[in-house]
Amino acid sequence: MFGFINCNKPTDWSSRDAVNIVQGHLRGKKVKVGHCGTLDPLADGVLVIGVGAAAKLVPYVHQCGKCYRGQFRLGEETETGDIEVSPTKFPEDPVPTRASIEAACPTFLGDIKQVPPAYSAIKINGRRAYKMARKGLDVEVPPRQVFIESLKVIQYEYPNLELEIVCGTGTYIRTLGMDLARNLGTHAVMTGLQRKRVGEFFIDQAVPIEQIREQPLEQLLQPAALGVSHLPQVIVDANQHLDLVHGKLLDEVEVLSPKSQYATIPVADQESEPQHVAAMDQAGRLVAILAKQGQRWKVKKCLVTEVWRGDES
Known part of the structure; x- marks a missing residue:
């Protein structure tokens, strides 16, 4: 057992849920399993799972470029940045044109500073930020540097906006959409997210959970070299x-x-x-x-x- 599974994680599943399916095949065997980059339950798409010695390569897969499709609704905002809670609406916000959105996108290319949301899995003094935020504690998340290779408008019909983002590790897509909206004088909430690619692992080649559950893992493993x-x-x-x-x-x-x-x-x-x-x-x-x-x-x-x-x- 040595390689990666390109899993197509569905929405409403945690990354851990997908790993548990793989581990179910390996019950009683001393085989390591690890996923390469968490996808929130709201998100679907490519989740790379390392099996056996390939689990040692998780930090290197994190370095790979990633491609996302994010859906946003302008003129609304939530404290989580997504639709986990009911949004606050801002009817007085201006309505950006597609041209103005596309003109603002280059502002966010290259190395940029980003403040992740308080409702994130980042650890602050050893504690998960989202756990503290849900307890009503004030959470001050320090800014981090991320790398954005490209940011494109795929579809736009106000208030719905779809973006395609190619980026490096550690990028928060909901924060990127909110920052873009703020640049345009409005607000945004992320309504959907799909990870289209992690390095050489593509969504159109990803294996659904049902297939992982039913098929021998040996038939699903991709070469470890793809991850590096x-x-x-x-x-x-x-x-x-x-x-x-x-x-x-x-x-x-x-x-x-x-x-x-x-x-x-x-x-x-x-x-x-x-x-x-x-x-x-x-x-x-x-x-x-x-x-x-x-x-x-x-x-x-x-x-x-x-x-x-x-x-x-």
Whole structure:
């Protein structure tokens, strides 16, 4: 068991609910399972689930670019930013034109500061913000830097607005929609959200919960390499792979560019020397994540201990 499941999480399900279905297949087996990026019950779409050693790769999948479709209703607002509670309406708000919305979108591109909503899963002094907010406590959420690659208007008929967002990790789509509305002199509440893509995992290839429940997991697993396709790569032969398994350092090797065209990483980071690379064996399998140590590479995470030697006897 080693790979990712591209799950199409339905609305009204938590990310944990989807993971529980996978774990149900593995009852009695010592196989790790972890999801890569929480989707709120309001949201549906791509939820990447790491199985076996691939669960170690969750932090790297978090780095992948993501694509969302968010639906908003202008002229309304809630304290949660979505329709979990009844909205307050602002009938005196101006009605933006589509042209004015599209003109405001570039303001939010690149590295921007964003204040996540108080009703979020962010931890403040070790406590979840939403738990404190629901108890009526004042929650001051610090701003965070996020990266927005693109922001497009897909449909607009006042008061309903649909946006497509390509962004980096940690972005709150409801906050982005609210900030855009504020820029236009109005308010907004998020009414729906779908995650269309996480790195190389796309919604049109995602597996519904019913299929995960009924089908053997082995038939649903995608290669672990898909989860780190945004990382530079090195190719190791059987002897180098064995050295890595034994914890030895790898001498200077050729570092290849990332294969993925869907990585969403700020340009400044792309220009810096890579600190982590994906080590692939000659069969094209991901075998380890390596970290730079001087001019050599050390094992950060060893994923495959079985060394492939091709046609050797």
